[in-house]
Amino acid sequence: MPELPEVETIRRDLIKKILNKKIAGVKVYNAKSVGGTASKFSTALLGNSLTAIERRGKLLIWHLKKGADFLLVHLKMTGQLIYVKERGNKVEVVAGGHKLSENDIEGLPNKHTRVALVFTDGPAHSLKHSVAGESARNVTRSVAGGPARSVARSETGGGQLFFNDLRMFGYMKLAPASVVQKTLNRFGPEPNTKDWKFDYFSALFQKRKNTNLKALLLNQELIAGLGNIYVDEVCWLAGVKPTRRVGAVTVAEQKKLFLGIPKILRAAIKHRGTTFRNFLDSNGRKGNYTDFLNVYGRGGEKCRRCQGIIKKIRAAGRGTHFCPGCQK
DNA sequence: GTGTTTGTTATCAA
DNA sequence: CTTGATAACAAACA
Numbered sequence: 001m002p003e004l005p006e007v008e009t010i011r012r013d014l015i016k017k018i019l020n021k022k023i024a025g026v027k028v029y030n031a032k033s034v035g036g037t038a039s040k041f042s043t044a045l046l047g048n049s050l051t052a053i054e055r056r057g058k059l060l061i062w063h064l065k066k067g068a069d070f071l072l073v074h075l076k077m078t079g080q081l082i083y084v085k086e087r088g089n090k091v092e093v094v095a096g097g098h099k100l101s102e103n104d105i106e107g108l109p110n111k112h113t114r115v116a117l118v119f120t121d122g123p124a125h126s127l128k129h130s131v132a133g134e135s136a137r138n139v140t141r142s143v144a145g146g147p148a149r150s151v152a153r154s155e156t157g158g159g160q161l162f163f164n165d166l167r168m169f170g171y172m173k174l175a176p177a178s179v180v181q182k183t184l185n186r187f188g189p190e191p192n193t194k195d196w197k198f199d200y201f202s203a204l205f206q207k208r209k210n211t212n213l214k215a216l217l218l219n220q221e222l223i224a225g226l227g228n229i230y231v232d233e234v235c236w237l238a239g240v241k242p243t244r245r246v247g248a249v250t251v252a253e254q255k256k257l258f259l260g261i262p263k264i265l266r267a268a269i270k271h272r273g274t275t276f277r278n279f280l281d282s283n284g285r286k287g288n289y290t291d292f293l294n295v296y297g298r299g300g301e302k303c304r305r306c307q308g309i310i311k312k313i314r315a316a317g318r319g320t321h322f323c324p325g326c327q328k
Numbered sequence: 329g330t331g332t333t334t335g336t337t338a339t340c341a342a
Numbered sequence: 343c344t345t346g347a348t349a350a351c352a353a354a355c356a
Contacts, residue, residue: 001334058335077334112353167352169335211346220336228334276333278351305330317348330356338350 002075003058004191004225005268006287007195008277010081014161017083018119021158023048026119034163035173044069044174045117057187057224061180069174070083072183073163079119079170083282084108085159099137112164115172115189119158134265161282177216192269202251209247216246217257225265229274229296234260236267236295236305239328243315246298267292 002010023045039260045066055056062071069103075081109116163172175183189195201223204219208216215225217231226234235242238256239251273279273287276297280286294304299312301319308325 003335074335076336166354167334167351208345213345218335319332336351338348338351340346340348342345342347 001077001227002079002273002279003227003230004265005289006273007058007075007225008062008269009273009287010075010282011053011060012178014081014083017159018117018161019050019053019284021049021119021121023117024120024158025116027109027116027118029109029112029116030114030165030168031171032080033163033168033171035171038206041172044260045071046234056184056190057086057220058227058312059183059187060183070180071172072180073172074170075165076167076169076171076323078112078166080164080280081282082108082161082162082280083159084162084163084284100112108160108162108164110164112166113162114165114168114170114233115163117161117163119161135320180241180279186221188220188222191226191265193228196253196258197260197277202254205246205249205254206318209245211246212315213240213244213246213249213257213266214242214320217242217261218316221302225260227316228237228263228320229276229293230264230268232296233264233294235322236327237264241322241324242320242323243313244328274290294325297321 024147025046026042026045028034028041031035031038031175044064048067049065050062051065053061054061062073064071075079093213095247095284124262139146140282145269153219163170187202204216208219213235214231216225217234232242234257238253239259240253240257254276268289270276271287271289271292272281272285274289274296276290295310299311301310303310303325306323306326308323310323312319312321314320
C-alpha cells in the first residue's frame with residue numbers, strides 16, 4: 001500500500017538508478033497496465049531516457065527526454081518498481097547485506113511482472129521491442145526460452161526495472177502535458193512543503209464538516225499523499241478518533257493534526273516507508289517504518305500511550321484502527 | 329464459498 | 343455544481 005512516504009522513497013532511489021540512462025528494451029506483459037496500447041508505449045520509450053522524476057501525492061511523473069509525452073506512474077495498492085542491476089548474465093541485487101525472501105527480487109520477472117524496462121548507460125546496441133500476451137505465464141509458454149529470459153540476457157550494463165503489480169490497478173501511462181497539468185491540479189497541498197498552511201487546513205473542517213475525519217484526511221483533492229495507514233497513525237498521534245465528525249474537531253485538535261501529518265510522513269520517509277503487505281522499495285527491500293506503527297495492524301494489542309486495547313473497525317469503507325482509551 | 333485487503337474513480341442521491 | 347457515501351475494479355489469502 002504505497003502512500004506518500006513509500007512513493008517518495010522509490011522516487012529518490014530511482015533518480016539515482018535510472019535517470020539519464022537509455023531505455024534499450026521494453027517489455028509489456030500486461031497491456032492494461034500501460035493504458036491499453038503496448039506498441040505505443042514501447043515506441044515512445046525505446047531509445048528514450050528520463051530527465052526527471054517528480055511526485056505529486058502518490059503519483060510519479062516521469063519526464064522523458066524525447067517526445068511530448070510524460071509517463072504517469074501510479075502503484076495503487078500492490079504496485080512495485082524494482083530495479084535489478086545486471087553483471088554479465090547474472091542478476092545482482094543492488095543493495096546487499098539484506099536477506100531477501102522468495103517474494104522479493106529473486107526470480108524476476110515473475111507472474112506479477114506487468115512491464116520490464118532494460119536500461120543501458122551507453123548507446124543502445126539492439127533495440128528490443130516486444131509485446132506479450134495477457135500474463136507472464138503465457139509469454140513463457142509461447143516463446144522458446146521465454147521473452148522474460150531475453151530481457152534478462154540483454155547485453156546492457158544499465159540494469160532492469162520491473163513493474164510488478166499483483167492486482168493490476170497500477171499503471172504506467174503516457175500523457176501529454178495538458179493531461180499531466182490537469183491531473184496535478186486536482187491534488188490538494190503537499191504536507192511536506194511550504195504549501196502546507198494551517199489556514200487552509202483549518203478551513204477544510206468548516207467546508208467538509210459533515211463527513212468524518214478519516215474520509216477528510218484520505219481525500220487526495222484536499223490533502224495529497226495520505227493513505228489508510230498514515231491516516232490512522234496521524235489520528236492516533238493527535239488523539240482524535242478517525243470516526244469523529246469533522247465539524248466537531250476542535251481548533252486545538254486541528255493544530256495537532258496539522259503538525260502531526262508532516263511529522264509522521266517525514267519520519268516514515270526517513271525509515272524508507274512501511275511494509276505491511278506488498279510494499280517493496282526499488283531495491284526489493286521492505287520499509288522499516290512498520291516497526292513504528294502505533295495503531296495500524298495492531299487491533300487487539302495494547303496502546304503504547306495509555307495501555308488501552310486498540311480497536312479495529314470500518315470507517316470510510318476502510319479498515320480503521322484507533323485506541324478508545326486515548327483517542328477522543 | 330466468504331470476508332478482507334485499499335487507491336482511485338464511477339455512480340447515485342441529496 | 344457540490345458534497346458525501348458506496349460500489350466497482352482485481353487477485354490472493356485466511
